[in-house]
Amino acid sequence: MAASAARSHPLTALVLVLPGALTVWFATMLPTVAAGETIRYAVDWVAGLDVALSFYIDGLSLLFALLISLIGFFIFLYARSYLAGDPHLGRFMLYLSLFMLSMLGVVLADNVVTLFVFWELTSLTSYLLIGYNHTDPKSRRNALQALVVTGTGGLALLAGLILLALVAGSFELSAINAAGDAVRAHDWYLGILILVLLGAFTKSAQFPFHFWLPNAMAAPTPVSAYLHSATMVKAGVYLMARVHPSLGNTEVWLWTLTIAGAVTAVWASILALRQTDLKPMLAYTTLMALGTLTLFLANTSEVAITAVVVFILVHSFYKATLFMVAGAIDHEAGTREIGRLGGLARLMPFTCLAAALAALSMAGVPPFAGFIGKELVYKGALAVASEPGFVAVAALAANAMMVTVAAIVAIKPFLGPKGDTPKKPHEAPWTMWIGPVVLAVLGLACGLAPALLLSGLVEAGVSAILGLDEPTSYPLQLWHGVNLPLVMSGVTVALGALLFWQWPRVRSAIDAACRRLPAADALYDGCMKRLVDLAEWQTALLQTGSQRHYVLVVFATLAAGLGVTLIVRDAVVLPTAMPQVAFYKWAVVGLIIAATLVTVFARSRLTAICALGVIGTSVALLFVMYGAPDVAMTQLMVEILIVIIVALVMLRLPAFRDDGHGDRTGHIRDAVVAIGTGIAISLTLLAVLQYPLDRRLTDYFEANSYPEALGRNIVNVILVDFRAIDTFGEIAVVAIAGLACFALIKLRPGRRSAAVEKEAAASGGDD
């Protein structure tokens, strides 16, 4: 079925205005930035915490911003046709727009908190995009995987950025980068580096976090084309480039990035050759590109960094093109399986043109921009301070396999005999090939006139990464004469051609080898399962649903917390001598303790209620003895009320069958916790009594009660004057309790059952 049959709503074309306008706006900044100036916008956000909504535009951020908005424009155009007739197209466009804006936020942010917020927004919005086909469980799982991996890295990044800001003394990246020497000399440097790199490596899918990226292919093709060319996965690369002046230029930085980058690049290229589906194959080449970028960001040489900047640009152009081509083939032919495709060149001429141009750029054939990129990569590799041989071989191996992939993607579907496709293929609508063609032609143009089209931006980008004031870069030109990099290019193409020729055999060999290796994806699944098991285990342990259990945990924690604190602080005070207390006071205290024991052990409810009354009255007596007649009066009144109400209600409840502590073990456990809590409270009170009373508040109330409030009863004055709002709150609490009681008794959803009624009546008169 042709896409033109189901037309998108014309209004959805409006979303094109946003990326279009942004592209133009960023383009107008080009001359300023190319001249070496920077632009900064800032609004106070949380001034007290030094958090500002600040944006900073230099060569590096402008490079990314331009790529994001320009490629975004073509992706939006493409997606309208690709998803034509989709009932949720509006939703999709919203997600895509949000994602684009978050991504722009990441690359433009100056404040580290602003950066982090947008960083997390890209994780969230990419989750929505990857899981767009939400009825497919695999799609949901892969979206969640991407979110979990990048979200975990995001948390590490937050910690790293905050430490970085503390060390550098500023939350603004522009200021942090200026304080690079202080950061590198600080004790926390290693910690900061690990945390920040965790964020960058998870986002940019560096080994060993590489597994989520190919899975993210579950997304509709426009999303893959966008996320895996210029945006999401480049955020990690951007971050490493951004903090290069402050965290780079150390041994740890050099080796971590070199190894992770090299392993990712080579391993991803091998895995790319294993695929038979166009999309996963391209996804693995994205990984390879990210690995290469990481590898070169390890260095501080001008050539290497120039290689990074040029390669970011070149890769974005050809990778977005190839993904869109793969999507167009899928859309028109109904499959992306390489084995089933063939002879599409005559049927889809424009798509074929874009694919050929992009593949040539990817393979690094002159005069495409990819050639300049690859030459720079080789020059950079040879200029690497640490281990030029290792880096050069890694780059060569990865690039040779890239040539092969480029050839597979551009030749297999388009040439040869006609394939056996589910749909009868024909050219995609113009909206789906115009983007790839324009981007591919841009790749060619940049290769033909590098000085004209690239130099300004590249120089500004290189100086931003290296933290230099003046725009500078290694000279960009197509022809450097016959030298070692050129020879290496020749070897690359030859090796790539060889691999292409032997591809079916190579593929099955890799496939067989991979089956024997543990897959990182399975490891992830294992970890997730453990995590869920752990959560279930601890939920079952803590959330038993038994109220008794919760109370036990609360009191045991209280007792243990108090006890440990008392012992650690050496605050345990034991009464040494028998206190000298008058006989009648002993009598009152003895009454309280005796009545308490009766309450606990009473078999009848009425006995317990009476004992509770005795306790309340004895406490009131204590209040009388120690100059608190007001309190004693209130206590007596309330105590009488309570006894009456409790007796009334309790007698409607069933009699005690047992004491509710279960078997013997239960009794002992409850008794131990109870006595332990009691002892902890007693000791705490004794420890508090060791210190002289702080009478400042009391003195104030005594001195001001009459002069300020004209009241002679100080307690009353405190209640109704000094702490009147408190008393008002107390009245409100009692009123609410009263209303709630009324509601509980009067408002009933249904009539209660006759059986309960009968049981209540039967057990009510037992005592």
Next chain:
Amino acid sequence: METVLAVTVGVLVAATVYLMLSRNLVKFVFGLMLLSNAANLTIFSAGGLIRGEPPLVPEGSYVPDGVVANALPQALILTAIVISFGLLAFALVLAYRAYQELGTVDTDEMRIAEPRPEPRTPAPAGKGTAA
């Protein structure tokens, strides 16, 4: 005397905890009543015990004569007594209504919010609202 009261508070708290650990809702409510007494006594003894004189300002004078009892803990306890009365009344009515609806005062049987994880045989006593 503060030492004696500290020990008394300990006994009250131990009894409170023991009662509140019971499955029986009635015992739990008794524990709640004891708890408020224990808390009030704690505040009272921590505020310093002074024999005799209530905190009053006599006629014709601007400040109390001599040493009087500490007024601040008394004010706090007055508030606490009233609030714990409100709490207790509510708890009582809640217990009563829970018994009417669920037909039990055993808190281990009250499992509407958090049902037992394993499937269990239906207990007719637990379905008071079914009628």
